Amino acid sequence: MNATHQEQELRAAAAAIGRRRFLTVTGAAAALAFATNLPGTARAAEADARTAITEDPFTLGVASGDPLPGSVVLWTRLAPKPYEPGNGLPEARIPVSWEVAHDRRFSRIARRGTATAHPEFNHTVHVDVAGLAFDRVYYYRFRAGRWISPVGRTRTAPAPGARLTDVKLAAVSCQAYHDGYFTAYRHLAAEDLDVVFHLGDYLYEYAVTPTGGVRAYTDRVLPDLYNRETLTLEDYRLRYALYKSDPDLMAAHAAHPFVVTWDDHETENNYADETPENDVPPEEFLIRRAAAYRAYWENQPLRSPQQPSGPDMQLYRRLKFGRHAQFDILDTRQYRSNQAYGDGSDIPGPESEDPTRTMTGETQERWLIDGWRKSNALWNVVPQQVTFSQRKLDLNPVAKVSMDSWDGYPASRARVLAGAEAAGIDNLLVLTGDVHVSYAFDIKKDWNDPNSRTVGTEFVTTSISSGKDGADKPSTWDTYTQANPHLKWFNGRRGYYTLTLGREQARADFKTVNAVTTQGAPITTAASFVTEAGNPGLKQV
Known part of the structure; x- marks a missing residue:
């Protein structure tokens, strides 16, 4: 049974379910239907x-x-015809061999084995390689028939309890294919990094024209099936093929291990839990969400515990780099309360300030705070999606704020910060994407008192391409910097930041390109900031 038939049958079943029962029944129905197309x-x-x-x-x-210490996930997808449904392959299992080596020439093999590319998973391959050394660079490749893949470079995490000199990472987000080239990824591939965090909007659900949007191809024409919004499992799989065929993105993946989490566009703009953006019946949206989550897992280097069950997928998880850094990767989309006053509203009020509202859901919030209580890491880092710090959008006495960010969930944010304080977290760093600009914030004990204690730091990465070229000073620069004295950096160009977690300080280097609508723009370090261990507060260097 192919994906299209699955979804048609599931829609027919969902349409027969009473609205009062859909929340308890539709999710189970989606899980059951998608489970009929699994290996075995x-x-x-x-x-x-x-x-x-x-x-x-x-x-x-x-x-x-x-x-992980001594382990890493390897990924590939067999797709001789990536822009066609089915990838140009038969509905059959295909054996794929893999090798991990100490050197790029593969003269010293560390591990090897064989995996299966299942048609049920669109011939994607996930290999969880164990038994590797701690904190070590490795090279890997795949073979299918007479074909050998490009060589990838990866790195394992340090040993549990290891005391390190530093950890260097990069943060990226928001890569709309139709808005421009992924030039920043070519520069990212050349960085010396331990790991890359992708903070959401890996793809966009919007239609891509036959010429690739602003890329304006003259040497190719994309199939018409891309010129529509993604709705079905087949749509999402094909959209991942389009994005992953970009040579700059491929270079970045081949150079560094990625840790990924989603935001909204991997499914649909501004959805909240089971609530869609538009007036689509909720049972229909859960089917779409199940398709999007399935395609996301298939196309990312994720382990089997992240494999979805219908419209549900546990993406929040914890990684540790010795005693130096603990990374608590959040999902702020799947479990959140719906945006207050409806999507698009921006005036706070009793509804947005309701103490029962949640950004993370109760279970994930408890998991995060419990993890902090047990942490012995120097740096506690929270990679997540939407702006955490207060961000007033105007100078009015009751300022507008984004209801889709943590400003729309202030009680949830307050509980998280209270949990960090109770756990004795001294060096809290929040890593954020979503907004297509770079920010650097001091996280304040009292947002409305600039002189209140600084309790952490938030670094927001700009987009890879979303929003097209951008500008060094967006039109809102004067207003935002005046309204938010804890905002220490604001830039609207495309790019990423690197973050070096040392023993005495963390240093963020914001790197930008001046164009993504044309290829080949150089990279520039637009600004650098440090925050001291044990003494939070941003200083430009």
């Missing part, structure tokens, strides 16, 4: 890769992610 539930034959694959299947490159 159907008897797909095994193909001979030598005859089944007649063209290069590694058109989408390779990736690695979620490094």
Whole structure:
């Protein structure tokens, strides 16, 4: 049964469910329907890769992610025809061999094995390689039939309890294919990094024209199936193929392990839990969410515990780099209360200030705070999606704020900060994406008192391409900097930041390109900031 038939049957079943029962029944129905197309539930034959694959299947490159001490996830997807449904492959299992080596020439093999590319997973491959050394660079590749993949470079996490000199990471987000080239990723690939955090909007659900939007291709024409919004499992799979075929994104994945979390556009703009952006019946939206979550897992270097069950997927998780850094990766989209006063509102009031409102859901909030209580890390880092710090949008006595950010959930934010304080977290860092600009914030004990104690730091990364070229000083620069004295940096160009977590301080370097609507822009370090261990507060250097 292919994905289209699955979704048609599920919609028919969901339409028969009473509205009062959909929350308890539709999710289960979606899980059951998508579970009928998993390896082991159907008897797909095994193909001979030598005859089944007649063209290069590694058109989408390779990736690695979620490094643990002595372990890392490797990923690839067999797609000789990436822009076609089914990838140009038979509905059959295809064996794929893999190798991990100490050197790029593969003269010293550390681990090797064979995995299966299942048609039920769109011929994606996830290999959780264990038994590697701690804190070590490795090289990896795949083979299918006579074809060998590009070589990837990855790195394992340090040993538990290790005391490190530093950890260097990068943060990226928001890469709208139709808004421009992924030039920043080519520069990112050349960085010396331990890990990259992708903070959401890996793809966009919006239509992409045959010429690739502002890329304005003259040497190719994208199939018409891209010129529509993503709704079905097939739509999302094809959209990942388009994005992952970008050579700059492939270079970044091949250079560094990624740790990923989603925001809204991987499914639909500004959705909140089971509530869609528009007036779509909720049972219909849960089916779409199940398709989006399935395609996300298939196309990212994630382990089996993150594999979704219908419209549910536990993406929040914890990674540790010795005693130096603990990373608590959040999901602020799947469990949140709906935006107060409806999506698009920006005036706070009793509804937005309701103490029962949540950004993370009760279970994830408790998991985060319990993890802080047990942490012995020097730096406690929270990679997540939307702006955490207060961000007034005007100078009025009751200022407008974004209801889609933590400003729309102030009680939830207050509980998180109270939990950090109770746990004795001295060096709290929040890593954020979403807004297509760079910010650096002091996190304040009292947002409305600039002289109140600084309790942490938030670094917001700009987009890779979303919003097109941008500007050094957006039109809102004067207003935002005046309204928010805890805002220490604001820039509207595209790019990313690197963050070096040392023993005495953390240093963020904001790196930008001046254009993404044309190729080849150079990278510039637009600003650098430090915050001292044990003494939070941003200083420009």
